[in-house]
Amino acid sequence: MIKGISYLSFENGLSNNESIESALIQTQSNGFKALELSVSNEGVINTNLSESECIAIRQKINDSGVFVDSIATGMSWGISPTSDDAGVRKNSIKLHQDAIKVASHLECKALLFVPGVVKSPISPEIVRYDRALDRLREAINQLLPIAENLDVDLCMENVWNGFFYSPIELRDFVDSFESDKLGVYLDIGNLIGYQQHPPHWIELLNSRIKRVQIKDFQENFDWTGSFSFCDIGAGDVPWKETVSALESIQYKNTIIAEMLPWDETILSRTSVAMDQIFDFK
Numbered sequence: 001m002i003k004g005i006s007y008l009s010f011e012n013g014l015s016n017n018e019s020i021e022s023a024l025i026q027t028q029s030n031g032f033k034a035l036e037l038s039v040s041n042e043g044v045i046n047t048n049l050s051e052s053e054c055i056a057i058r059q060k061i062n063d064s065g066v067f068v069d070s071i072a073t074g075m076s077w078g079i080s081p082t083s084d085d086a087g088v089r090k091n092s093i094k095l096h097q098d099a100i101k102v103a104s105h106l107e108c109k110a111l112l113f114v115p116g117v118v119k120s121p122i123s124p125e126i127v128r129y130d131r132a133l134d135r136l137r138e139a140i141n142q143l144l145p146i147a148e149n150l151d152v153d154l155c156m157e158n159v160w161n162g163f164f165y166s167p168i169e170l171r172d173f174v175d176s177f178e179s180d181k182l183g184v185y186l187d188i189g190n191l192i193g194y195q196q197h198p199p200h201w202i203e204l205l206n207s208r209i210k211r212v213q214i215k216d217f218q219e220n221f222d223w224t225g226s227f228s229f230c231d232i233g234a235g236d237v238p239w240k241e242t243v244s245a246l247e248s249i250q251y252k253n254t255i256i257a258e259m260l261p262w263d264e265t266i267l268s269r270t271s272v273a274m275d276q277i278f279d280f281k
Helices: 020-029 051-064 086-105 129-150 167-175 188-193 198-208 239-248 266-278
Strands: 002-006 034-038 070-073 110-113 153-157 182-187 209-214 216-220 226-230 254-257
Touching: 002 020, 002 266, 020 034, 020 051, 034 254, 051 086, 070 086, 086 110, 086 129, 110 209, 129 153, 129 182, 153 209, 167 182, 167 198, 182 188, 182 198, 188 198, 188 209, 188 216, 198 209, 198 239, 239 266, 254 266
Parallel strands: 002 034, 002 254, 034 070, 070 110, 110 153, 153 182, 182 209, 209 254
Antiparallel strands: 216 226
8 A cells, every 4th residue: 555645635735726846845755655636627737737738747746756646626516416507517527527638648547526415514505315316327427438438547435425325325336337447435534424434335345446545533422513533543433444454455556645624744743643554664
């Protein structure tokens, strides 16, 4: 497994305005081997980048020696492929098609995407579950041929979207497309927030897990609803069992820490914690 950090974890990452040069320098200086990029409809890496612009970015990556083979997008939070608005759905599909092309031009082999929203604290729209499921299927049917043609893994992230809170449902949905280019970008910390046990998800999803993100989450249940994300190792993720489960399915790819909000020592603290949990050398 390869120790990595998300672009969103940098000071200007969430706004997609951290320079590539800065991200690469901070990745290395904090002891990470890999960097997960981020693409949006605006910012440093955006869906309008030309192939030549992507090639120039890739050259900077290659020159740095940092391992980069994945890119994430959160565009679905605001422009969802499951929206009740047909115009929003059409725009979402176009943006994600462009994101796949940008991923390919950047030589990234996996694109993380949020598979729409049923209900979420960060999205104003509430969509009926069955309609969201049908619309996501329609969207993937338009995205997957492009991903297959460009050899990019299209990876559904498990997030707080009121959608796919069962590993069995997620597994069966992925399998229904019968394509090895559709898979899961498993976020370990997100699972704790909806009362799930990460090792079980790993066992059930198995080879469908294309990439892994990590964070931690505290469940201080005292009848007052005291819950929060926290530093890795300070929460309730069962790390020993989780690492063992990843090893049992022979997962060997990147482990990307996505740590928000940014503070001046979050990268160094995260790096140390990952070394302790995963025994990175």
